[in-house]
Amino acid sequence: MPELPEVETIVRDLEPRLTGRILRAPRLFKPDVLRRVSPRRLLATLARNRIEQVTRRAKHVVLRFKSGHRMVVQPGMTGNLLVYDRPLTAPERRYVVFLSKLDGKATFVYRDVRRLGRVWLLDEAGWRSYTARIGPEPLAPEFDAVAFAARFRGTRQAVKKALMDQQRLAGVGNIYANEALFRAGIDPSRPANRLGPVALANLHREVRAVLGEAIAAQGTTLRDYRTGTGRRGGFQFALHVYGRGGQPCPRCGTILQTTHLIDGRATTFCWRCQRGP
Ligand SMILES: [Zn+2]
Structure with a gap:
């Protein structure tokens, strides 16, 4: 499973490409990765919502939206998160779990061959209880x-x-x-x-x-x-x-x-x- 350095790398790559972008027409192809959220609620919440911040917590990618919701993705062993600046090829479309056009031409994709990853959608209260259950970040400056x-x-x-x-x-x-x-x-x-x-x-x-x-x-x-x-x-x-x-x-x-x-x-x-x- 990707650990802190792998997820941090993904976040650093995604951050400049996703921050400030609006999800146009998000689509979910494999709902079995969702935890405690229905496909309908996920897509209704994310559609036309603006990504305000892309961060990492533990081994998870955290997208914070203008609505205050957070989409939390744990990529798992076979999960990839990518932004394409061109249309996807047929092989790239295989194993796509979640995909959304962004404003402009780019497409945000979560692909997962074995679907060992997890996706949560958390409101403010859900986020606070989620993050409170996880220990401190080992690279935080104050973690002496x-x-x-x-x-x-x-x-x-x-x-x-x-x-x-x-x-x-x-x-x-x-x-x-x-x-x-x-x-x-x-x-x-x-x-x-x-x-x-x-x-x-x-x-x-x-x-x-x-x-x-x-x-x-x-x-x-x-x-x-x-x-x-x-x-x-x-x-x-x-x-x-x-x-x-x-x-x-x-x-x-x-x-x-x-x-x-x-x-x-x-x-x-x-x-x-x-x-x-
Ligand atoms: Zn030795």
Whole structure:
């Protein structure tokens, strides 16, 4: 699933192309992605509505409209969000979930081959309760090491699982949890409340560093993820451990281990570099 850096990349690509534009004739082709909104209400609300702001929250793209509504899209593993400045070709029309002409010639498209994505339409009250349920943004300037440590106090959950818990911290999924723990030299199975202040400070620094570097590389494309202009990301070439089980550790040469025992997901780590104190 696209994590914070991938969704941030999509948002940065869409933002200049969508802000201030009016949706003309929005159409929904696959209503099964909708959550808690009917196709009729979605389309009636969005038609002739102006997009005032394009932002990201956690792993979701958030379009705020003049009416005060927000269309929230979680693209999922196979979802792409794109703006075309020309008519779509027949292959580009395949798997289209949602499409709208914009004022001018452009077309805004959400395409999703396996339809693992989700779309919500929230009013002000719905938005406030949605965003209140999600943890802080790890790249927010005020999210310092003290704020980070506070999110992990009092849980015996494995630190990797805690990192990926969206109520604790927004936007980190399996790829960047694996990478940040390796870079910080922390055993992913270690209970979060057993981490000392130095380990927590290291993890805070490495979470922010790896997310920042991945944004600079426009995200990680392992299969289907594309940027908001349809290109592949570049961070797959900079991964240290994720997807590299059985290969040598880039730091010490020990063979990297993969386990599914921590949270059911693939966790790849170096037992020598990530032993911890
Ligand atoms: Zn190592």
